[in-house]
Amino acid sequence: MSDERSVRLVVGLEVHVHMKTRTKLFCSCATSFGDPPNTHCCPVCLGMPGVLPVMNREAYRLGVMTAMALGCTINERTKWDRKHYYYPDLPKNYQISQYDRPLGEHGLLEIETPAGRKAVRILRVHLEEDAGKLNHAPGGEECSEVDLNRAGTPLLEIVSEPDITSVEEARAYCTSLRQLVTYLGVSEANMQMGHMRFEPNINLHVAEHGETFATPIVELKNLNSFRAVERSIAFEARRQLAEWDETHRTLKAAGKTTRGYNDDTGETFVQREKEEAHDYRYFPEPDLVVVTPEASWLEELQQTLPELPLAKKDRFVREFGLGEYDAGVLTATIEMARYFEAVAAASGSPKAAANWVTQGLAREMNERGVTAESEADFPVTASHLAELVRAVESGTINKQAGDKVLRAMIDTGRTAGEIIEAEGLAQTSDAGDLDRWIEEALAANPGPAADYRAGKKQALGRIMGHIMKASKGKANPRLVTERLEKKLSE
Numbered sequence: 447m448s449d450e451r452s453v454r455l456v457v458g459l460e461v462h463v464h465m466k467t468r469t470k471l472f473c474s475c476a477t478s479f480g481d482p483p484n485t486h487c488c489p490v491c492l493g494m495p496g497v498l499p500v501m502n503r504e505a506y507r508l509g510v511m512t513a514m515a516l517g518c519t520i521n522e523r524t525k526w527d528r529k530h531y532y533y534p535d536l537p538k539n540y541q542i543s544q545y546d547r548p549l550g551e552h553g554l555l556e557i558e559t560p561a562g563r564k565a566v567r568i569l570r571v572h573l574e575e576d577a578g579k580l581n582h583a584p585g586g587e588e589c590s591e592v593d594l595n596r597a598g599t600p601l602l603e604i605v606s607e608p609d610i611t612s613v614e615e616a617r618a619y620c621t622s623l624r625q626l627v628t629y630l631g632v633s634e635a636n637m638q639m640g641h642m643r644f645e646p647n648i649n650l651h652v653a654e655h656g657e658t659f660a661t662p663i664v665e666l667k668n669l670n671s672f673r674a675v676e677r678s679i680a681f682e683a684r685r686q687l688a689e690w691d692e693t694h695r696t697l698k699a700a701g702k703t704t705r706g707y708n709d710d711t712g713e714t715f716v717q718r719e720k721e722e723a724h725d726y727r728y729f730p731e732p733d734l735v736v737v738t739p740e741a742s743w744l745e746e747l748q749q750t751l752p753e754l755p756l757a758k759k760d761r762f763v764r765e766f767g768l769g770e771y772d773a774g775v776l777t778a779t780i781e782m783a784r785y786f787e788a789v790a791a792a793s794g795s796p797k798a799a800a801n802w803v804t805q806g807l808a809r810e811m812n813e814r815g816v817t818a819e820s821e822a823d824f825p826v827t828a829s830h831l832a833e834l835v836r837a838v839e840s841g842t843i844n845k846q847a848g849d850k851v852l853r854a855m856i857d858t859g860r861t862a863g864e865i866i867e868a869e870g871l872a873q874t875s876d877a878g879d880l881d882r883w884i885e886e887a888l889a890a891n892p893g894p895a896a897d898y899r900a901g902k903k904q905a906l907g908r909i910m911g912h913i914m915k916a917s918k919g920k921a922n923p924r925l926v927t928e929r930l931e932k933k934l935s936e
């Protein structure tokens with residue numbers, strides 16, 4: 447018997463994503479953010495008696511699209527259920543959700559981890575309505591205010607199987623999901639606006655003395671940043687192991703405990719003990735009909751799915767001969783990928799285009815604190831950058847001049863051609879000029895010239911240096927080298 451013990455972290459994630467619709471899930475109130483409280487409400491989302499919800503087709507379409515992109519089986523028949531709970535921020539005291547007939551089931555999300563790619567299984571994808579928001583102790587008062595603008599906003603819940611085994615994988619899963627929904631255009635996925643919320647289910651599998659024990663599962667509620675996901679899971683793993691040791695390994699896995707997370711302390715705290723599905727008393731929503739999408743509609747939707755992030759990354763490596771890292775940078779957002787492909791096509795030099803976008807342009811954007819999430823985030827248009835790439839690739843200007851031109855393009859909005867012309871940056875390829883500079887350099891450097899002829903090839907550098915200086919960097923180095931070598935071997 448061994449005293450060795452191994453501890454394995456086991457995490458499943460529930461992720462809620464706001465769908466990008468104009469109106470709420472069951473009424474025509476606008477989905478909004480930051481408007482004065484309770485200005486986007488109607489009898490339906492206020493939960494008045496006698497009102498009838500009507501399903502938002504667009505929310506349904508976006509939800510099914512996401513489930514398809516996750517490789518889920520789409521249910522031919524999906525329905526709505528009431529999930530009962532005392533919700534101070536959802537006045538009808540039940541949430542319309544989907545219980546036993548979700549939009550889609552049994553999918554996969556492939557993530558990239560330091561150890562390579564890994565497929566995380568998706569258990570189910572369903573739609574539900576969001577609750578409102580409580581504003582605690584407004585103005586220091588001993589009360590809370592409720593804002594129902596958010597109540598009824600369509601939320602897609604994506605539930606993974608417990609396949610995640612590290613904090614890094616949890617983060618990769620959350621960021622991959624965000625990348626996926628933005629590629630699909632189904633959500634703005636703006637983290638600051640709370641468009642994505644994460645609820646990890648965490649426990650440990652402790653193997654010792656030839657037996658494996660599972661600690662009770664803890665569900666963390668309402669995390670709203672990737673950092674909170676990482677820190678809370680790391681804390682919970684430490685806490686569960688300490689609890690396991692303190693209770694002398696007698697802790698039984700009985701039901702699930704719900705805990706909250708305090709981002710200031712990085713610690714989790716108990717909210718509710720033992721919550722089970724039957725506590726919610728799910729039952730079919732009598733006011734909404736069963737949804738049975740037509741096969742042809744589903745087929746059409748499948749056709750509209752864009753190329754997904756990892757497939758695009760693999761294609762960039764294959765088609766353009768890019769490295770894994772660059773391909774990752776260029777597919778981080780769909781806007782970045784589109785931009786790069788436009789520069790690659792217009793310049794005719796995909797590899798050079800990749801270098802300019804990942805280095806020169808990315809550096810300038812970093813300095814300005816901009817991430818590529820919309821076309822307007824790029825400081826120069828794809829066709830303007832392509833013009834610069836062509837100017838460098840054709841030898842009109844050298845790389846250093848190119849960097850200078852790019853900064854000037856961003857600062858002034860002028861094109862590469864205009865700047866090269868105005869600043870006189872174009873390299874000289876004129877044979878007469880080149881030969882004149884070569885003659886001068888040879889006359890001024892008889893020693894290196896003799897050395898080169900005697901076989902010391904590195905002596906060429908001295909002569910080249912003289913020529914570049916005399917020409918103020920404008921001599922086309924490729925042509926100069928060619929002509930100089932020819933001259934010295936005469």
Ligand SMILES: [Zn+2]
Nearest residue numbers: 473475488491
């Ligand atoms: Zn409403």
